[in-house]
Amino acid sequence: MSDLFAPPGGWRVRIRDLSGGAEDGISEEIGGFPTLMQANEFARRYVRDSVELCRAGGLTGREVIDAWFAFGEDAEVVDAGESGWKSGPEIALFADNPANRHDRNWRALDPRGDEQDEEDEE
Numbered sequence: 001m002s003d004l005f006a007p008p009g010g011w012r013v014r015i016r017d018l019s020g021g022a023e024d025g026i027s028e029e030i031g032g033f034p035t036l037m038q039a040n041e042f043a044r045r046y047v048r049d050s051v052e053l054c055r056a057g058g059l060t061g062r063e064v065i066d067a068w069f070a071f072g073e074d075a076e077v078v079d080a081g082e083s084g085w086k087s088g089p090e091i092a093l094f095a096d097n098p099a100n101r102h103d104r105n106w107r108a109l110d111p112r113g114d115e116q117d118e119e120d121e122e
Helices: 036-053 061-071 091-096 112-121
Strands: 011-017 026-033 073-077
Touching (some): 011 036, 036 061, 036 073, 036 091
Antiparallel strands (some): 011 026, 011 073
């Protein structure tokens, strides 16, 4: 899969509510990522931030994972197949190692940021 051939409208990232609060578990889809690399990194940082929001003082890595599965959000790149980032291989690493601000900064990659900035200027 190549970044040169993004689907029409760009790559999309699907956010899944693990708590079961959203219909079909999908809370939103974010489109407009110009490259698969950007969509993958957005998904990774989004999940990393979600894990950190589920972290409470004194929890073990296993307890953080349990909290994330109960209250967190997962992310996946739509239609990227094996080239799309998946949380499974990294979720234990995230739970065992608290993130820094950079690791959690999905907003810097959010393609909606440009639209929001334009609305703020008006």
